[in-house]
Amino acid sequence: MAAGPASHGGLRRAQRPHLSKMERMVVSMQDPDQGVKMRSQRLLITVIPHAVTGNDIMEWLIHKYCITEEEALHLGTLLVRHGYLYPLRDPCHLELRLDETPYRFQTPYFWMSTLWPAAELDYAIYLAKKNIRKRGGLFDHEKEHYDQLHRKISHTWDLVVMQAREQLWAAKQRRKGDRLVIACQEQTYWLVNRPPPGVPSVLEQGPERNSCTAGRVQMTKTVDFYRREVECLRKALGRARVKSSVCLEAYLKFSSQRGPHDPIMSGCLPSNPWVTDNDTYWAMNAPSAAVPTRLRVEQWAFSFRELLEDPVGRAHFMDFLSKEFSAENLSFWEACEELRHGGQAQVPALVDAVYQQFLAPGAARWVNIDSRTMERTLVGLGRPHRHVLDDAQLHIYMLMKKDSYPRFLKSDLYKDLLAEAVVPPKTKRRVFPFMRKPRHSSPSPALLPASASREPSGGDGEA
Amino acid sequence: MKTRRTLKGHGNKVLCMDWCKDKRRIVSSSQDGKVIVWDSFTTNKEHAVTMPCTWVMACAYAPSGCAIACGGLDNKCSVYPLTFDKNENMAAKKKSVAMHTNYLSACSFTNSDMQILTASGDGTCALWDVESGQLLQSFHGHGADVLCLDLAPSETGNTFVSGGCDKKAMVWDMRSGQCVQAFETHESDINSVRYYPSGDAFASGSDDATCRLYDLRADREVAIYSKESIIFGASSVDFSLSGRLLFAGYNDYTINVWDVLKGSRVSILFGHENRVSTLRVSPDGTAFCSGSWDHTLRTKNYLFVSLQVWA
Numbered sequence: 001m002a003a004g005p006a007s008h009g010g011l012r013r014a015q016r017p018h019l020s021k022m023e024r025m026v027v028s029m030q031d032p033d034q035g036v037k038m039r040s041q042r043l044l045i046t047v048i049p050h051a052v053t054g055n056d057i058m059e060w061l062i063h064k065y066c067i068t069e070e071e072a073l074h075l076g077t078l079l080v081r082h083g084y085l086y087p088l089r090d091p092c093h094l095e096l097r098l099d100e101t102p103y104r105f106q107t108p109y110f111w112m113s114t115l116w117p118a119a120e121l122d123y124a125i126y127l128a129k130k131n132i133r134k135r136g137g138l139f140d141h142e143k144e145h146y147d148q149l150h151r152k153i154s155h156t157w158d159l160v161v162m163q164a165r166e167q168l169w170a171a172k173q174r175r176k177g178d179r180l181v182i183a184c185q186e187q188t189y190w191l192v193n194r195p196p197p198g199v200p201s202v203l204e205q206g207p208e209r210n211s212c213t214a215g216r217v218q219m220t221k222t223v224d225f226y227r228r229e230v231e232c233l234r235k236a237l238g239r240a241r242v243k244s245s246v247c248l249e250a251y252l253k254f255s256s257q258r259g260p261h262d263p264i265m266s267g268c269l270p271s272n273p274w275v276t277d278n279d280t281y282w283a284m285n286a287p288s289a290a291v292p293t294r295l296r297v298e299q300w301a302f303s304f305r306e307l308l309e310d311p312v313g314r315a316h317f318m319d320f321l322s323k324e325f326s327a328e329n330l331s332f333w334e335a336c337e338e339l340r341h342g343g344q345a346q347v348p349a350l351v352d353a354v355y356q357q358f359l360a361p362g363a364a365r366w367v368n369i370d371s372r373t374m375e376r377t378l379v380g381l382g383r384p385h386r387h388v389l390d391d392a393q394l395h396i397y398m399l400m401k402k403d404s405y406p407r408f409l410k411s412d413l414y415k416d417l418l419a420e421a422v423v424p425p426k427t428k429r430r431v432f433p434f435m436r437k438p439r440h441s442s443p444s445p446a447l448l449p450a451s452a453s454r455e456p457s458g459g460d461g462e463a
Numbered sequence: 464m465k466t467r468r469t470l471k472g473h474g475n476k477v478l479c480m481d482w483c484k485d486k487r488r489i490v491s492s493s494q495d496g497k498v499i500v501w502d503s504f505t506t507n508k509e510h511a512v513t514m515p516c517t518w519v520m521a522c523a524y525a526p527s528g529c530a531i532a533c534g535g536l537d538n539k540c541s542v543y544p545l546t547f548d549k550n551e552n553m554a555a556k557k558k559s560v561a562m563h564t565n566y567l568s569a570c571s572f573t574n575s576d577m578q579i580l581t582a583s584g585d586g587t588c589a590l591w592d593v594e595s596g597q598l599l600q601s602f603h604g605h606g607a608d609v610l611c612l613d614l615a616p617s618e619t620g621n622t623f624v625s626g627g628c629d630k631k632a633m634v635w636d637m638r639s640g641q642c643v644q645a646f647e648t649h650e651s652d653i654n655s656v657r658y659y660p661s662g663d664a665f666a667s668g669s670d671d672a673t674c675r676l677y678d679l680r681a682d683r684e685v686a687i688y689s690k691e692s693i694i695f696g697a698s699s700v701d702f703s704l705s706g707r708l709l710f711a712g713y714n715d716y717t718i719n720v721w722d723v724l725k726g727s728r729v730s731i732l733f734g735h736e737n738r739v740s741t742l743r744v745s746p747d748g749t750a751f752c753s754g755s756w757d758h759t760l761r762t763k764n765y766l767f768v769s770l771q772v773w774a
């Protein structure tokens with residue numbers, strides 16, 4: 001599947017909104033009042049009007065968009081590389097120089113959105129012109145292309161040469177200044193569309209999008225489609241919405257609570273491994289670390305989900321539940337998770353195992369579910385699928401979250417964990433910073449035996 | 464923030480990358496079909512596979528760290544178990560899991576190694592069982608190519624969001640296959656979606672040069688991250704661990720860092736010489752990795768392409 005010029009020009013344009021934005025930018029730069037300062041540039045003996053220097057462009061960009069010099073230079077360079085600005089001197093390299101090199105704005109005829117894709121015939125004519133004018137002084141890559149084209153369209157080669165001669169003759173009739181400008185414009189256009197080797201092409205796109213007709217078929221407005229739309233909209237109407245101000249407050253609270261835990265925002269102790277080449281931070285925060293850090297223990301208090309996501313946290317919570325004789329709740333939840341995310345082939349066996357262990361009357365680790373949910377679950381067990389225990393799982397999850405979890409956070413067990421938690425000292429700055437520490441490699445998770453690398457599953461007595 | 468590691472080794476455009484849960488390994492895929500697993504801390508390459516197709520636009524690391532998934536123009540998603548056995552050819556153990564009718568644009572493992580979620584240019588997303596390759600659920604509703612997806616970090620773990628060329632971002636229920644919510648305020652293709660760490664919102668980056676934050680409970684767009692001087696599309700977005708910062712890679716070769724709450728740009732990072740195609744924050748938030756289409760011509764015939772890790 002080639003991302004090629006075979007597609008319709010208009011369709012491709014929609015995929016490149018940045019071009020229209022660049023064009024608008026370039027047009028506003030040429031505004032007589034608000035635009036860039038234009039001046040006439042003297043090139044040898046010819047005078048070219050409406051020229052600008054790199055510095056003028058940068059100043060205008062900085063002023064108009066309130067950006068730094070670095071960004072303005074970058075933006076200006078992109079404009080030149082896409083062919084919207086061309087240098088009047090040495091138009092072999094498309095870059096924005098900050099010296100006295102004069103630049104001009106490319107004529108809309110040669111804009112990327114107008115004259116694209118570049119036609120091979122036009123390129124052949126251009127190369128032929130250059131060949132005649134410079135008496136064979138083409139660049140290597142141009143010579144290659146020239147030969148290739150010659151072979152490809154040899155049947156119309158006479159036309160190419162004739163056109164080339166005509167255009168050269170017409171150009172001679174013009175004033176020297178115009179001739180120079182047109183030559184630069186054309187050269188820039190071809191530098192953008194046929195870049196020399198080593199220069200990345202700005203025209204490159206990823207694979208073509210919207211090319212699949214299957215997608216279009218789906219969009220045919222059948223009754224089914226409208227039925228789905230109506231259903232979706234009806235659901236949307238009925239949904240309870242929260243005020244945005246409340247949501248934004250929630251973000252504020254969330255981000256400020258997690259701020260100290262965010263290494264990029266607040267750094268991390270003892271040090272960020274990427275910065276100091278010291279991976280102690282990872283060793284201390286390993287999934288199965290014996291003594292968790294203080295920040296880590298604090299994180300267990302943020303939400304029940306985060307407590308369960310941390311293997312160490314989950315293990316401590318399991319201990320706590322065992323003391324309260326409700327450990328089967330967590331085990332049940334874990335078993336349900338394994339069912340939901342396990343392989344399809346294991347579903348029937350797992351469902352049966354969970355039923356036997358947790359739900360059957362008189363089961364070894366019977367979990368307390370309300371009767372309605374239990375009834376629904378038992379009915380569903382007739383045709384086991386991976387989501388058959390979802391309701392029961394949710395019930396137990398909420399039970400733990402609303403009841404056991406708050407008690408855990410207030411318990412002595414948790415308070416002791418907080419007290420014992422480690423706060424690593426910040427790494428002292430190295431006196432000789434250029435002495436690089438050797439970077440330790442760590443064993444790949446793929447090397448560990450399978451049981452160790454899987455998530456902790458089940459509790460005691462899991463089938 | 465500075466570049467701390469440069470990973471050189473791909474010979475062509477880097478299209479996608481993903482972190483391993485061990486916070487230092489990454490898998491990256493490129494245009495020439497090469498998929499490489501690196502220990503980015505030491506910059507060593509650990510595994511390399513050559514896919515039989517070009518433009519491998521999607522790759523993902525399994526939660527256990529024992530396998531990778533990738534796909535692209537072959538319309539399939541393949542899972543490769545990672546092996547250190549020198550005698551085994553990784554390609555021999557490859558499992559073809561997903562089958563679409565158009566290119567694969569994104570893939571992601573769900574909470575385990577056994578299920579994989581894919582998004583494709585044929586306008587659909589699908590959930591597959593890895594072992595058998597069976598289609599568990601398919602998600603229809605996008606009117607054009609689906610370009611990206613992200614799983615929600617929620618308690619019940621049942622939803623995901625996808626963005627496509629129809630300018631819509633849609634939230635799906637994985638169990639029923641229904642679209643739960645849809646957001647359509649972007650003006651162009653949505654290249655990347657990523658959930659806010661709390662799971663209550665998600666950000667999207669689009670070709671219209673803006674990133675937007677959509678709140679799920681308010682059911683609307685709540686913030687736009689844009690600047691007049693940014694005119695190239697955002698190809699890839701990700702949040703820092705606390706959700707305070709939004710990192711976005713753009714097609715104008717830069718990475719912009721946005722303050723999520725204030726809506727303003729914090730800084731701009733230059734470091735690539737071609738468009739930034741992929742950007743992911745590491746699982747523990749200590750760094751982020753960006754991949755791009757750039758190459759530096761070292762010798763006449765050799766092209767190196769860089770992935771960079773910033774911290």
